Amino acid sequence: MNDRQATGSPVTDPPPADLLTVSDLHVDYAGRPAVRGVSLSLRRGEILGLVGESGSGKSTLCSAITGVLPAGARVRAAGLRFDGRELTELPPEDMRRIRASRIGVVPQRPMTSLSPSTPVLRQMRWYHDGHDLADLLAQVGLRAVLDRPRDHPHRFSGGQLQRLLIVLAALARQPDLLIADEPTTTLDATVQAQVLRLLLDLRDRLGPAILYVTHDLAVVAQICDRVGVMYAGRLVESGPVSQIFTAPRHPYTRALLAALPARTERGRRLGAMPGHTVAEVTLSRERGARAGSAGCAFAPRCPVVLARCHEEEPTPITMGTDVVRCHRAGETPEAEEDA
Template sequence: MHERTSATGSREPDAPVLEVTDLAVEFMTRSGPIRVVEEVAFRVRPGEIVGLVGESGSGKTVTMMSVLRLVPPPGRITAGRIIVDGTDVRSLSRDGMRGLRGSAVALIPPDATAALNPVVKVGDQVMEGVRSHRPQVSEAEARTLALEMFRRVGLPRPEQRLRRYPHELSGGMQQRVLIASALQMAPRLILADEPTTALDVTIQAQILRLLLAVRDEFGTAILFVTHDLAAVAEICDRVLVMYSGRLVESAPVADLFGQPLHPYTRALMASIPPLSADPPDRLQTVAGAPPEPGSWPEGCRFAPRCDLRTQLGGPDVCTTSQPPLVEVRPGHHAACHFATSEAGVRAATDLAATVEEAEAVVLPESVQPGGAA
């Protein structure tokens, strides 16, 4: 089994739990490999919640699944280093990898209903996780641990819930079961893949608060993959924005919403419907569609949809050279040739005001994490 240092282990306490460097993922097709993720690099520190946002097909889920080396076929990690808690994931054996999955790194999948085995009681499903990783744990000990975790994630009457089949629980409760299952091995990192998309809005809020509580209580770092910027604003410390397989912006959450430096990030934010009394006649969208992997344009991949570029009169540099992700301000990285241009800064400041207003009403304060879903 995979050995790992505990939170207070010999390594320096602030060493990142996840460090991804120069990650590239390709899908092997008959007409050759297609790159879906490239040059992705980021870190997640202990206890940090990092949001990874982008449209469908931007490569965010592929990036996240790379950490577990579970990119669905025909996808393959072709370059880069992935270090989880000091362990180089790409060099692990099959068994070593299995020891890491569900133990040091736990996954919370998007659709709890589909992720649970329909013909096995949820208690048994949670218990089989511990028993798979630690065969010496007795059935009774595993049950005690599962009960404890059910309590911690706010499942009412946990003894009864253990004996329920998945279809006998609501969607919110199913998601709590998965979170309990993820927590029982005390992972250093949780990968949460759109953990709230399949849920009602009020339940979404409860689950988000639960994730926050999990971080605060267990000190677990969370990589939170979502396309829901409101959820990001609510729980994340830092945000990574992906577009067409590359990171285009990375910043602490306050900085990102305070001054979004990349035109794509701004377009995403502008498409959040305002929560003012008068709904707009038309919802704002990011114009155009993201390019298909394999047919990415030369230069900046967002250039064809970029309104900043239009404002600037279509400078050639956008379509000839790929902008690197550079630190524009302390801790705030962006991949745009004109991140600090006058027009760009103006757009960022204008938008920030609207977003601040939206953020304030995202979650009603009355929703508490411990409540029944």
């Protein structure tokens, strides 16, 4: 059950079934781990935010779900279940067909996703799969595009193009899952707000689940039901937005939230925290693993680190609605400081 439903649904409602369940997913690039043992689930109509600093594995996780990893990437998973079917057990062609027809992807940079030499409206007609395009555009307040049949992509703003691409991804095929990997990175705050409103509108109208990757915690607070926090390829904490923002249990999540000057500030990206970069941490961890110790990847930067954290990697612990990977997850922050 997600946060929004939690406030309004009667207690007797059956729990909504998961649309997507990822179990113990690992992705390596030429032997270097990028995603390490990630498990998550996404329910129909739910928006799950994925946050974490650059290089933490967010895009790789999305690409593993859509099945479009570059050559040289190696994927292992205990399971990748989509709408009741185990994708890893299907013949590759069936897997590709399900992914292509039922998972929509909103690109990060709209300008580079369209052909520059063909009018936008014509490109939309190629892809929209026979729906009434005028109706689709009117539903989301973009009917005016129909009056511009000769305009090429460069005649549109980034925000207009992004909203058109979201319409294509979400309405034309009506996928069950939309993956949006930082779709507002290149947009200013006002246009970003329009794009977020459009996504919420589409979710409410059509009910796709949305996996929304962002560096911006304010966006998470605004549109997501649940959030997953990634660090060095691990999902270190996940849970309802209300829980994570008010009582984060992982020290990395707490550091991210503390770095926000005001919880309501818009447009702030997650900067790397002072100290080691993720790449340095991963390298030092790999050296540690070779030397026989493989502790928590966050230990070198952790303000509440224990000796144990350098030696033993924490396993995920379920605590109420949260799943946390931290040896100290059960302690209050005050107790951690006193220790």
